[in-house]
Amino acid sequence: MLNIGNHVSSSKGYLAMGKEITSINGNVFAFFTRNPRGGKAKDINESDVKQFLEYKKEHNIGTLVAHAPYTLNPCAAKLELREFARDVMADDLVRMEYTPGNLYNFHPGSHVQQGVEVAVELISELLNNVLKKEQSTTVLLETMSGKGTEVGRSFQELKAIIDRVDLKEQLGVCLDTCHVYSAGYDIVNDLDGVLK
Incomplete structure (x- = not known):
């Protein structure tokens, strides 16, 4: 089955x-969880989510891909930027559970001149902090x-991060x-050859 999709505005x-994606005969879509530059996310409208989940089932909409804001930097040199990344990702993962799976x-x-080894540790530390066994x-x-x-x-580099994450079953790679x-x-x- 061919998945046709687009990036739409959340x-x-x-x-x-x-409805926007089905209007172009699509069946998958990607969206930003909030403004791509970060900031506060719009409150979840539970009625809207319920209607969407019914619509998704009726129209065979496939797996959704939510994209974190571009401003997230889990391996930033500044502690406050790493904390921002952790807080936003933790919040986004809670929000994602409204549309499970x-x-x-x-x-x-x-890594901003800290080196890849430091960055790998910081990224895996963030993931170990925000990933939850019960998340879908x-x-x-x-x-x-x-x-x-x-x-x-x-x-x-991606393998080095994954190797340090406890809940590996919660991770994948976007190629x-x-x-x-x-x-x-x-x-x-x-x-x-590349895939091998």
Whole structure:
């Protein structure tokens, strides 16, 4: 089955997002949990969520992908930025449980001259803090292109993070093909080799 989707705005509410995607014959969509630059999220409207879940079932809408704000930096040098990342992600994961069984994608962050080893420890520490055994949401580490001090530019860096997380069953990887290609993986001429 071909999944056709788009990125829609969560500020409209869940039901409106569902109707928008089905209006273009789509059956999946991604959305930001809040403004992509961070900040307070809109309150959950439980009536809207209930209507959306019924609509989702009626229209065979598949797995949703929520994207964390771009401003999250779990491995920032400044403690207050790491605390912001932890608080937002923890809040988002609680909010995701209103629509169970979906995905939450985030950028691992930039180590800002601290080094990859420190970043891996900080990212895994955040994940160990916010992941809960009872959650139904799978958290995805997104592959990154490696610009500046971005973490997640190689599969080995992502594996190093996952290896340090206690609830590995709550984790996955979002393979961003643009980022992977930009990071130097030849997915054009050797996709099978890259995936292997």
